[in-house]
Amino acid sequence: MDTSVYTLLIVESPTIAGIIQKMCPPSVYVISTDGFCWRPRYDVHEHQIKAIADPDKLPIRNELKEQAKIAGTIVIAVDSDASGDFIAWSVNRFIQSSNIKRGQLQSLSKKSIYTMLSETTELDEAHLEARLKNQFLIQKLWSKYAEIPDMQLAGLISILGANTHFHSFLDENHSLYRSNKPVQSHFDEWINLRPAQNHDQFRVQKPLSTFDVLEFIQSEKLSPTFHDGQLLLNQLFQTVLPFSEESLISYPRTSAQAFYSDTWAHMRQQYLNIGSVNHLKPTYLQEIADNEDPHESIHPIDLSIEPDSVAGELPKNIGKLYRWIYNQTLESLSMPKLLEKSLISDLNPDVIFYPDSDNIFNSIQSIYPCLTLSELGIKMNELGIAKSSKFGKTVDEWISKGWIHLNNRTVTPGKKVVKYLDEANSLHKKLLEVNRLKENRTLKPETVKEIITS
Structure with a gap:
């Protein structure tokens, strides 16, 4: 990343924007969309999607436009789900700049933020639009023609x-x-x-997905609802230690149960600082995530930050959650245990x-x-x-x-x-088939309808 080039970094959460801004070089300015600045509207007959401006978000849109005029590079770092895709697509349509990139935030550590800014990818507006339209089309036709709407x-x-x-x-x-x-x-x-x-x-422990963590939060009654449980996990993600300014865990919204190859190499070195090479999980058992996947499994950023060392700096439930994620990650890195x-x-x-x-x-x-x-x-x-x-x-x-x-x-x-x-x-077969159609850039309503009504 060229730190001399003024960069506009666009994220969804105001809290995350504030944390990132403190860690970025002066040439990076962070703006939060605070959710949707535009609302999606889909016309099933024309197979078209529009972005309808939210009047309450006018100040944010004005700031986006003004900052985009002077930015050498614009990076949109939002989730890779349907909501994040729409935010990226609508911001891109609004700004209409050739300098827009997309970044994937893996953690709130300074190293991860710099890596994200230096490893951006081209924002493919046509691909985003096709995927969004297909998702709306499938949902509309399913609700209209399926036996279970x-x-x-x-x-x-x-x-x-x-x-x-x-x-x-x-x-x-x-x-x-x-x-x-x-x-x-x-x-x-x-x-x-x-x-x-x-x-x-042997009992093999896989790396953690969001689904695994929410199951644990529920079973341990760390929150009254699952929504509150997800907020608790997000609080842990947003926690930055006051003295070292280190974040504790990687990105908290992921379906992956694997680590990138680079992460395995990095965590192997960390593991060897606290354990024995003989206890490390062998390569053939390691769960490797595709580098094209938007996010890898949830894990501690630094294994040297042990739960006991930060217990006094964390609220009770956040500390308990960090301890569990830390211990489960150690198990996922270690040789499987022999079953009794x-x-x-x-x-x-x-x-x-x-x-x-x-x-x-x-x-x-x-x-x-x-x-x-x-x-x-x-x-x-x-x-x-x-x-x-x-x-x-x-x-x-x-x-x-x-x-x-x-x-x-x-x-x-x-x-x-x-x-x-x-x-x-029958339903399972149909749902699998329509899900495969979401990346089809030339999808026709007749194709979707035929699957649903077959």
Whole structure:
């Protein structure tokens, strides 16, 4: 990054804008859009999208226009979900400059901010517009022609009723078990187990997604609602230590359960400063994220900032959350632990089942498949329906509508979902197909309608 060139950096959150401004060189000026400065309006007949100015945001738009006139470079750093795409697209249309780039913020550390400013990408307005229009088109046609007009409800039915692969299971006492390989099954299918003989099996901890963190916050009752839980996670992200000015965690809205290769290399060096090379997870077990993915898993920025060392500087629940993220990340970097207890099924002899907690000592005879909240979030994200950026609020809505029920960490369908479970496999197929169409730059309404009504 050329620090002599005046750069306009555009973010969504006023709080994040204030934090970043303190860490940037004097040549960078940060403006927050404070959400939408324009509201989207989609015409399904013309397959066109418009940006309608919010009258309350006129001062922000005026400042954007004035600063853009004198900026050598303009960087838009917002989420890569539908809301972030619309903000980037509408700002680009409004400013109409050839100097606009897009940046991906990975953390609020000074190093990460400088990296973002130096590794920007071209903002492809045509691609953004096509993707936004396709998303609106699919939603409009789904609500008009689908048997289950609400796409989120359809998604829940398709996941909670389909014959699918499971990694999580419950016993008669509602204790949670995991499997080392996916198991094809129905929700109501019991699996008989017996102790495994001569099996040296390990518990592998993956890096954390937003869905994993929200599941933990709920199970530990760190917040009254899932929306509040997501706000708590965002508070931790925005926390900057007063003396060192170091942030604590990476970007908090992500569906990834993997780290970039560069992050593995960086964290390996940090790990070796506090642990042994013999305890580090071997390369062949490391979960590697694609560098094209907008965000990697949530993790501490600096492993030398141990939870005990900052406990006095953090509110109780934020400190507890940081401690858990820190410890889970260490496990995801470390050699998997040998299982104290493992079981097998005669129907799936190559699959190992094991208790999620070492505290479970029951002599279990059988288990049945289930979905944890995190697994539900990941599956809904794969369908393009529920994004990590708003998952907390979305889960609260599902619960209030009675679409799902939660028993600690696991999800069961509500009455309205149960009513349509026979349609689950058909719905799942349709939702997968329409989700694949979102990147199609020449998408036609007839194509979408044909899938929905088939």
